[in-house]
Amino acid sequence: MSRSVAGPEIERLIQLMARLPGLGPRSARRAALHLIKKRETLLGPLSDAMRVAAERVVVCRSCGNVDTSDPCTICTDAKRDPSLIVVVEDVSDLWALERSGAVPGRYHVLGGVLSPLDGVRPEHLNIEGLVSRASEPGVGEIILALNATVDGQTTAHYVTERLSHLPLKITRLAHGVPVGGELDYLDEGTLSAAIRSRTAF
Incomplete structure (x- = not known):
């Protein structure tokens, strides 16, 4: 069994990213590390964009878009x-x-x-x-x-x-x-x- 090399917050980020299509555990680790390194220019804006999307994006009742x-x-x-x-x-x-x-x-x-x-x-x-x-x-x-x-x-x-x-x-x-x-x-x-x-x- 592999040991965790990061704190629980980072592990949670990696686990959530690994659920995305096309991302496995290794790719999720690389992506998470990149986001953390680019915290101000990428992680912060991405977090804001995801929050806004979660609040405002809806499914069209007519067509499903x-x-x-x-x-x-x-x-x-x-x-x-x-x-x-x-x-x-x-x-x-x-x-x-x-x-x-x-x-x-x-x-x-x-x-x-x-x-x-x-x-x-x-x-x-x-x-x-x-x-x-x-x-x-x-x-x-x-x-x-x-x-x-x-x-x-x-x-x-x-x-x-x-x-x-x-x-x-x-x-x-x-x-x-x-x-x-x-x-x-x-x-x-x-x-x-x-x-x-x-x-x-």
């Missing part, structure tokens, strides 16, 4: 096409598509994908909210911008079935999105091409 207002700035943007809803797995996918500048409409965050192995069933996702939004007057197209994984495709099929009773055009991302690829790791040009080249599902 995170913002400081509810409904979020995307949902209230009058320049966006209200007839188009882009369905994504997570907020990180929404952000990736926004960086591409290729989406003229609004979004809907499912909050994950169906995964029998992980116990994720339809009631665990925001599918009912999507059906409700898709039923609103003026909505004409749903773009399924889900990751090209087995679970992503299973979710796309399920969502298509749930929306089949509505007079909607249902499309999915096409060229440029590799099988097994995740939206958050693709460049803006690839995402733009995928949106422009969407096909019927």
Whole structure:
């Protein structure tokens, strides 16, 4: 069993940082040490930014995006096409598509994908909210911008079935999105091409 080489406050910081995606215990130790060394220029401002985020950031009840207002700035943007809803797995996918500048409409965050192995069933996702939004007057197209994984495709099929009773055009991302690829790791040009080249599902 390894011994602690730092005080309990630093150990707590390391343990919390190790919970972040992409950071293991070693990376968390290095990051924590860097923050402590840069206490005035990095640790203090980061602490303030995290406190403000914890106080002000909310989840949009309409689309599932995170913002400081509810409904979020995307949902209230009058320049966006209200007839188009882009369905994504997570907020990180929404952000990736926004960086591409290729989406003229609004979004809907499912909050994950169906995964029998992980116990994720339809009631665990925001599918009912999507059906409700898709039923609103003026909505004409749903773009399924889900990751090209087995679970992503299973979710796309399920969502298509749930929306089949509505007079909607249902499309999915096409060229440029590799099988097994995740939206958050693709460049803006690839995402733009995928949106422009969407096909019927």
